[in-house]
Amino acid sequence: MTIELASGEAQLAALAVLAQQARELMDAVVLTDVDETEIEAVTAELVALTERLRAVRRESTLPHEFAPDGTFRHLGNAVVGACNPHALPLEVERPPEGGSRADLNFRPIHEGPPGAVHGGVTALILDHLLGDAVAAAGRPGVTGTLTIRYKRLVPYGRPVVASAEATRVEGRKTWADGTIALPDGTPLVEATGLFITPETWRLPNADEPDE
């Protein structure tokens, strides 16, 4: 895996603003009730705007890289990428006591069951957060297995908290647990996952397993 250096910061900053506008567009599409003539007019404008963006294309998506301030980032990521309209984007924190956490607010665009968030969307968030927790523990890896227990429907339009921590290490395998909960701690979704560090990600000075 190659870690790229950041380039074109002004362009990336503008792209993040565009991505946010695209999220607002998606939210507006989900809830709009304008008449079909207006829908068709807006669609025609969007077709033209889409063609303008396609005029010059990258050969690959935005990479994993170090930002100028030295922080690691992946602006094109489907969960945390500021430049990817698909991302919430999730803003992950790594508290000093360990693990990973994020405050989040799902939107109507994430709906699955009536009035609640799609289970695949909450699984996506937990996959990422568990993956971040194993990376925070010095064991970055890809998901081998992910088990989800849906305990209560997850509301959108209300704050919820996602958190995760690495629990066990065995060679290249690291396990993590996590939840999405209401701010008062009521668990809504629980997850456990096994992450595997690909051979090519092993850092030269990586410690041997500390299980």
Ligand SMILES: CCCCCCCC/C=C\CCCCCCCC(=O)SCCNC(=O)CCNC(=O)[C@H](O)C(C)(C)COP(=O)(O)OP(=O)(O)OC[C@H]1O[C@@H](n2cnc3c(N)ncnc32)[C@H](O)[C@@H]1OP(=O)(O)O
């Ligand atoms: C220079 C470092 C740079 C690091 C940068 C990291 C930045 C981190 C920062 C921020 C956090 C971001 C967080 C992201 C989170 C999102 C993660 C995802 O969504 S990942 C996409 C979904 N997952 C896949 O697509 C995997 C596809 N599968 C594979 O690539 C391979 O199958 C892989 C690597 C999982 C295993 O391949 P093998 O060849 O390395 O593994 P073998 O040698 O066969 O097995 C090793 C051990 O693992 C077990 N194993 C292998 N696959 C397993 C599986 N799927 N489930 C359970 N166990 C499995 C085996 O049984 C074996 O165990 P035994 O040593 O015998 O005890």
